[in-house]
Amino acid sequence: MLNFEATIGIEVHVALNTKTKMFSSSPVSATNEPNTNINEIDMGLPGALPSPNVAACKKAIMLAHALKMQIATTLSFDRKNYFYYDLPKGYQITQHVNPIGKSGVIDVGGCLVHIEQIQLEEDTAKQIDVFGKLCLDYNRSGVPLIEIISKPDMHTAEEALAYLNQLRLILIYLDISDAKMENGSFRADINVSVALRGAKTLGTKVEIKNINSFNNIKDAINYEIERQQKQLLNNELITPSTRRWDETKHQTIFMREKTTLVGYHYFPEPNIMPIDIHELVTAITKKVPELPSDALAYLLNKNINKIIAEQIVDDFNLYKLFKIVLEATNLPNQAINWVVNELPFYLKQDNKGYDSCSPTLINNIIELIKLIDRQEINNKQAKTIFEKMYSSNETPKSLIEKLNFKQITDPTIIKQHLTNIIKQNTSVVATYKQNPTRVVKLLIGLLMKETQGQANPIIANDVLTELIKNYNNFNE
Amino acid sequence: MRSLILQLHNDLKENKITKFDLYKKYFTLCKSVNNTNSMITYIEHESSEFSSPTNNLLDGIPYVLKDNIDVANYPTTSGSQFLSDYISPYSATVYHLLHKQGAVLIGKTNLDEFGMGGTGCSGLNGYVKNLHNLDFTTGGSSSGSVNLVGAKMIPFSLGTDTGDSVRRPSSFCNSVGFKPTYGLISRYGVSSYMPSLDTVGVITTSVCDAAIVCDSIFGFDKNDFTSQNSEIKNIYQNLKTINKIRIGIFKNIEQYLDKDVKERYLSLLSILKKYNHELVELSIDDDTLQLIGVTYRIVSYHVGSSCWSNLTGVHFGKKENGDTFEDIATKSRSKYIAFEAKKRFVFYKYITNGDNYERLFAKVDKVRRYLSDYWINELKKVDCLLFMGACCTAPSYQDVIEGKSKSTYNDDLQILANFSGSPSITIPCGFINKMPIGININCLPFTDQQLLNIALTLEEIIDKEFAC
Numbered sequence: 001m002l003n004f005e006a007t008i009g010i011e012v013h014v015a016l017n018t019k020t021k022m023f024s025s026s027p028v029s030a031t032n033e034p035n036t037n038i039n040e041i042d043m044g045l046p047g048a049l050p051s052p053n054v055a056a057c058k059k060a061i062m063l064a065h066a067l068k069m070q071i072a073t074t075l076s077f078d079r080k081n082y083f084y085y086d087l088p089k090g091y092q093i094t095q096h097v098n099p100i101g102k103s104g105v106i107d108v109g110g111c112l113v114h115i116e117q118i119q120l121e122e123d124t125a126k127q128i129d130v131f132g133k134l135c136l137d138y139n140r141s142g143v144p145l146i147e148i149i150s151k152p153d154m155h156t157a158e159e160a161l162a163y164l165n166q167l168r169l170i171l172i173y174l175d176i177s178d179a180k181m182e183n184g185s186f187r188a189d190i191n192v193s194v195a196l197r198g199a200k201t202l203g204t205k206v207e208i209k210n211i212n213s214f215n216n217i218k219d220a221i222n223y224e225i226e227r228q229q230k231q232l233l234n235n236e237l238i239t240p241s242t243r244r245w246d247e248t249k250h251q252t253i254f255m256r257e258k259t260t261l262v263g264y265h266y267f268p269e270p271n272i273m274p275i276d277i278h279e280l281v282t283a284i285t286k287k288v289p290e291l292p293s294d295a296l297a298y299l300l301n302k303n304i305n306k307i308i309a310e311q312i313v314d315d316f317n318l319y320k321l322f323k324i325v326l327e328a329t330n331l332p333n334q335a336i337n338w339v340v341n342e343l344p345f346y347l348k349q350d351n352k353g354y355d356s357c358s359p360t361l362i363n364n365i366i367e368l369i370k371l372i373d374r375q376e377i378n379n380k381q382a383k384t385i386f387e388k389m390y391s392s393n394e395t396p397k398s399l400i401e402k403l404n405f406k407q408i409t410d411p412t413i414i415k416q417h418l419t420n421i422i423k424q425n426t427s428v429v430a431t432y433k434q435n436p437t438r439v440v441k442l443l444i445g446l447l448m449k450e451t452q453g454q455a456n457p458i459i460a461n462d463v464l465t466e467l468i469k470n471y472n473n474f475n476e
Numbered sequence: 477m478r479s480l481i482l483q484l485h486n487d488l489k490e491n492k493i494t495k496f497d498l499y500k501k502y503f504t505l506c507k508s509v510n511n512t513n514s515m516i517t518y519i520e521h522e523s524s525e526f527s528s529p530t531n532n533l534l535d536g537i538p539y540v541l542k543d544n545i546d547v548a549n550y551p552t553t554s555g556s557q558f559l560s561d562y563i564s565p566y567s568a569t570v571y572h573l574l575h576k577q578g579a580v581l582i583g584k585t586n587l588d589e590f591g592m593g594g595t596g597c598s599g600l601n602g603y604v605k606n607l608h609n610l611d612f613t614t615g616g617s618s619s620g621s622v623n624l625v626g627a628k629m630i631p632f633s634l635g636t637d638t639g640d641s642v643r644r645p646s647s648f649c650n651s652v653g654f655k656p657t658y659g660l661i662s663r664y665g666v667s668s669y670m671p672s673l674d675t676v677g678v679i680t681t682s683v684c685d686a687a688i689v690c691d692s693i694f695g696f697d698k699n700d701f702t703s704q705n706s707e708i709k710n711i712y713q714n715l716k717t718i719n720k721i722r723i724g725i726f727k728n729i730e731q732y733l734d735k736d737v738k739e740r741y742l743s744l745l746s747i748l749k750k751y752n753h754e755l756v757e758l759s760i761d762d763d764t765l766q767l768i769g770v771t772y773r774i775v776s777y778h779v780g781s782s783c784w785s786n787l788t789g790v791h792f793g794k795k796e797n798g799d800t801f802e803d804i805a806t807k808s809r810s811k812y813i814a815f816e817a818k819k820r821f822v823f824y825k826y827i828t829n830g831d832n833y834e835r836l837f838a839k840v841d842k843v844r845r846y847l848s849d850y851w852i853n854e855l856k857k858v859d860c861l862l863f864m865g866a867c868c869t870a871p872s873y874q875d876v877i878e879g880k881s882k883s884t885y886n887d888d889l890q891i892l893a894n895f896s897g898s899p900s901i902t903i904p905c906g907f908i909n910k911m912p913i914g915i916n917i918n919c920l921p922f923t924d925q926q927l928l929n930i931a932l933t934l935e936e937i938i939d940k941e942f943a944c
Binding site for chain 2: 039040043044045046047048049050051052079081083084085088089090091136263265267270271272273
């Protein structure tokens with residue numbers, strides 16, 4: 001195989017989770033009936049004027065800060081003029097000359113991906129197919145977007161995915177977007193070019209659009225790299241073009257050639273005066289919210305295994321829940337056992353996510369872990385309690401009563417049980433000197449069996465040690 | 477102080493006439509001149525809608541709106557075939573404000589399509605006929621509004637002014653046309669042509685009435701991001717004449733006036749001196765004068781074209797059938813947009829095409845800023861700048877269609893008020909050969925009170941000296 005190198009740059013469009021649209025007071029909702037969240041601004045009707053959404057601007061500033069960018073001190077918008085049926089005004093309000101953030105960087109597991117710029121803009125209407133007819137849903141028209149343009153710093157599908165995942169997490173941790181590919185709130189256009197390794201200039205850029213999952217992104221990049229390599233080997237010219245990923249055919253399909261003559265005739269949006277945002281930027285950048293990298297550092301600092309820590313950080317709701325439990329108990333292993341391993345089993349059955357866990361449930365989990373730690377219940381009992389507690393929201397304490405898991409802590413009662421057990425197992429007790437641990441374990445096991453696990457193991461241990469000592473002394 | 481609105485207000489308060497009868501009177505007056513093509517939509521009211529008159533000066537006062545200002549559930553055609561069936565689902569802020577004061581909307585008036593045009597000949601259903609002589613035009617683009625107010629068919633109206641669209645036709649139609657400082661009146665619900673120049677203008681029969689209307693519609697609007705917070709209020713209460721005004725005039729502008737108009741101009745200047753006002757001679761060089769019109773065309777045609785890119789036949793307005801989006805848009809735009817607007821759209825394509833973008837378009841903002849700074853600098857030297865409202869009286873329809881009507885450097889000066897956002901007013905200055913002529917007065921931005929005080933002073937002098 002010849003030594004080729006692929007270069008990848010990515011443009012991401014993120015739909016923000018603000019209450020209202022970028023330039024109008026219409027609500028933002030992906031689930032409402034088509035064409036219900038609209039007003040004259042979203043429809044581009046004559047006389048309607050845009051008013052920038054302050055919440056969206058704040059989120060953009062937060063993102064710019066998290067990506068270590070130069071943040072604009074003046075907020076200004078430009079008009080990008082083009083005719084298309086999903087664009088009711090005939091132009092899009094975006095940021096061309098003075099984007100909100102410039103030259104940033106994301107550390108993706110040691111590999112730095114530079115961000116050229118991020119810009120605030122508005123979404124277009126959504127095209128929907130109704131019985132073969134093209135219809136427009138203006139609910140999406142005017143939804144706030146941030147476009148994030150990376151430098152071509154990636155070279156493999158894995159790096160691209162790692163970058164996208166890190167970006168997705170940052171957006172979620174900062175409460176900027178739900179960043180879900182499947183519902184269109186996180187859309188990536190991938191630019192791939194291939195050249196001989198060491199070549200001074202990059203190869204011809206091909207853009208892949210309309211990819212709707214991380215898996216497809218990986219497949220599309222790998223397919224495209226291979227396709228371009230083959231073309232180069234066949235001495236065929238690669239034309240600058242836009243392609244789309246066809247999931248069923250499992251290949252990228254040619255859409256259109258890219259022409260250098262793009263006549264958007266940008267000009268400053270005259271309906272929005274530039275705004276001095278110096279103070280706003282200072283206020284927002286003063287408090288730094290927890291980023292995924294901070295979350296990971298926090299977990300590693302708690303001596304949590306890196307693979308598990310990464311798994312927790314990858315789901316923000318899991319991380320939030322996990323952190324509450326960990327802070328309350330300071331028992332990482334127990335927290336992992338119940339929150340990371342046990343809980344998802346039940347959530348999955350109900351088709352729910354971590355965000356559906358009520359504060360009551362979280363408190364009960366904390367309580368349960370504390371009971372286990374004090375050995376007031378054993379793991380087996382805890383499992384039974386967990387299951388009931390999940391479905392009924394009852395406290396572990398009341399479940400212990402109900403299930404009759406109340407421990408026997410009275411040494412006299414334990415002593416009675418143990419004395420009987422020793423009597424019935426004299427041959428075992430006789431081997432105590434050779435193998436004390438085994439004998440204790442065996443006898444405690446028998447005790448638990450007899451008491452249905454309700455004997456307090458610490459007290460039982462103490463009592464047993466005492467009993468055996470006396471028994472042996474007596475027999476010698 | 478001469479005021480039609482105050483007189484009508486008193487009549488209402490003294491029960492000399494009911495609000496409903498007043499409405500019917502002006503409704504009938506407007507209908508009686510329907511042949512002039514001034515109105516596009518009439519709005520009917522029932523007597524039950526009218527309560528007894530309040531102390532609000534505009535309560536019960538009939539008015540009309542230029543048809544590029546939205547009123548919910550009524551058509552807003554913007555003078556275009558394309559929007560002849562378009563019903564606005566919402567109302568402009570200015571309509572809400574006037575409605576709150578109790579002013580009674582009688583109808584919506586004709587304009588040059590999209591406010592693009594200064595002739596009054598490119599609106600709906602042919603040209604708007606000047607009520608002073610039906611063979612003559614009104615100018616534009618607020619043609620219907622100034623025509624009806626100038627002939628006292630309606631007490632007041634709102635228009636829009638991007639280059640001179642309220643002031644120039646006021647000169648042709650005997651009305652007061654006031655373009656306030658940019659940002660004082662909300663543009664929300666007013667169709668955009670060139671948003672950084674567009675200003676809602678007030679059209680009345682006297683300066684006092686302009687002050688009264690402004691008191692009701694000046695104010696910050698959170699829906700208009702170019703709206704200004706200002707301290708300007710109670711303009712009517714503070715309206716007063718001024719004893720000695722330092723009036724700036726451009727000496728070399730006289731050569732760009734018609735003979736009769738120049739005569740009127742010079743006699744006005746000598747009268748002003750007689751009344752003890754000071755004339756300060758300023759000069760503006762031809763190079764600067766030359767820049768104004770071309771800069772305006774590049775700036776406004778370009779953005780105007782963008783602002784009307786929403787007309788594709790897909791989202792609202794007229795629609796022609798076609799196979800593709802491009803097909804539908806091309807056919808619909810070709811059929812329903814008239815010549816003058818199309819011309820401006822093509823001009824826009826030309827100036828942004830290829831090399832022209834850098835050569836013409838990229839530089840135009842600098843030139844605009846230069847002109848704006850120049851204008852502000854001249855205004856700072858005096859209390860106001862004065863020149864004729866137009867170089868001529870209203871041109872005949874025949875002259876317009878034969879391309880013989882003219883607009884000179886004198887007329888271009890009014891555009892500088894839009895470039896710099898400064899307030900500018902045209903008031904009547906008598907008649908020449910039975911056709912009206914006006915003068916144009918300008919002050920610094922946010923000195924609208926001073927401008928109206930000066931206009932009132934000059935109005936009283938003109939009323940005395942050029943009694944019509």
